[in-house]
Amino acid sequence: MLASTKILKVLGEEDLKFPALTNVNRSDDEKVFVTRPSLPPLEEFIPYLEDIWKSKVLTNNGFYHQQLEIELAEYLGVPYISLFSNGTLALLNALQTLRITGEVITTPFSFVATTHALHWNGIKPVFVDIDPVYCNLDPAKIEAAISPQTTAILPVHVYGNPCDVYEIEKIADNYGLKVIYDASHAFNVKINGESVLNFGDLSVLSFHATKVFTTFEGGAIICHDEKTKKRIDFLKNFGFADEVTVVGPGINAKMNEFQAALGLLQLKYIDEYISKRKEIAQTYRKELSSIGGIRMLREIESVKHNYAYFPIFIDEEKYGTSRDDLYNKFKENNIYARRYFYPLISQFPTYRGLESASPENLPIAEKITKEVLCLPIYPSLDFEDVSGIVNLTKNFAL
Numbered sequence: 001m002l003a004s005t006k007i008l009k010v011l012g013e014e015d016l017k018f019p020a021l022t023n024v025n026r027s028d029d030e031k032v033f034v035t036r037p038s039l040p041p042l043e044e045f046i047p048y049l050e051d052i053w054k055s056k057v058l059t060n061n062g063f064y065h066q067q068l069e070i071e072l073a074e075y076l077g078v079p080y081i082s083l084f085s086n087g088t089l090a091l092l093n094a095l096q097t098l099r100i101t102g103e104v105i106t107t108p109f110s111f112v113a114t115t116h117a118l119h120w121n122g123i124k125p126v127f128v129d130i131d132p133v134y135c136n137l138d139p140a141k142i143e144a145a146i147s148p149q150t151t152a153i154l155p156v157h158v159y160g161n162p163c164d165v166y167e168i169e170k171i172a173d174n175y176g177l178k179v180i181y182d183a184s185h186a187f188n189v190k191i192n193g194e195s196v197l198n199f200g201d202l203s204v205l206s207f208h209a210t211k212v213f214t215t216f217e218g219g220a221i222i223c224h225d226e227k228t229k230k231r232i233d234f235l236k237n238f239g240f241a242d243e244v245t246v247v248g249p250g251i252n253a254k255m256n257e258f259q260a261a262l263g264l265l266q267l268k269y270i271d272e273y274i275s276k277r278k279e280i281a282q283t284y285r286k287e288l289s290s291i292g293g294i295r296m297l298r299e300i301e302s303v304k305h306n307y308a309y310f311p312i313f314i315d316e317e318k319y320g321t322s323r324d325d326l327y328n329k330f331k332e333n334n335i336y337a338r339r340y341f342y343p344l345i346s347q348f349p350t351y352r353g354l355e356s357a358s359p360e361n362l363p364i365a366e367k368i369t370k371e372v373l374c375l376p377i378y379p380s381l382d383f384e385d386v387s388g389i390v391n392l393t394k395n396f397a398l
Ligand SMILES: *Cc1c(COP(=O)(O)O)cnc(C)c1O
Pocket: 086, 087, 088, 089, 110, 111, 113, 114, 156, 182, 184, 185, 206, 207, 208, 217, 218, 219
């Protein structure tokens, strides 16, 4: 408390109460977005800031950075974790870590950073279709896409639902391919009690403001051994092994102390955040199940979910109106649901010329991208808003 009083004096009480008054678009107060960042009480963050001010250690593997790596590894149940300034740089570095080249098999149904990470590494993405239920890369279609240039598979645990990790591992082992999971949505997701982040050669997390666990911006790579962790740590710090030794063409992708400090504080609240998300997901599931033409994803018994997203899939014929009509209706009512993922990555100008990007190659993804709508879900979403969303979805179908 003492710490926060001091800061209050410096800033003036009013500044803290309305810290961004000049930035706030007041009508935003009434808007319900697909997500909102979860933040701990500000006064609990102030002592961390004071400490950073005192120590003058702002970045470069500082105390909070080291501590967050330890605590996160323990919390997630993973052996080694290396923190990054954001998830995209972690993806870029993961590909560099394993020296991936040539062609990589990936999904068109993701956030565009997944494929951009390949492009920035000079790697040709090869799109493979998704499964029609959970929207993850379909293992049955991977083998047909393997060429002599293929070196790796880059699947995504979309909405935090695990890919068929066992089948993907089998294929990778058969063909001598590496597997890097874009696990941006899969913070603390477990299969039969085991972290989903432990599958594949590497897994990449994002701690962006829109994710379940946020450090403002941030990300991480999870790996299995100390040697790999060392290489990852070199690469994110310009390739420096010591003061005078540069072991390779690294980059600057380090997480700073402010991000790491927030992460440590967030860990105290993360279970609470996830259980609130779960409550909302359960309400949606119960209330929306009676509506014809709306499909939801079932919880998987062997999986510990994180409720990162709540996608619904609209069958226009049965529901009586299109996904986009519902999306627009929501908007008229200040509810900003999002069409994750639309358009498909394979439809963006950078990639649409690729042979594997043709709609004939990706019929399931092409269908699902027109049906999906992600409903608002975040810990502070109040029950009234959930009811409003439910009622609108019910009544609009009539
Ligand atoms: C958020 C996200 C990223 C990018 O992470 P950033 O931390 O925003 O750079 C990459 N892939 C997927 C699937 C994501 O959802």
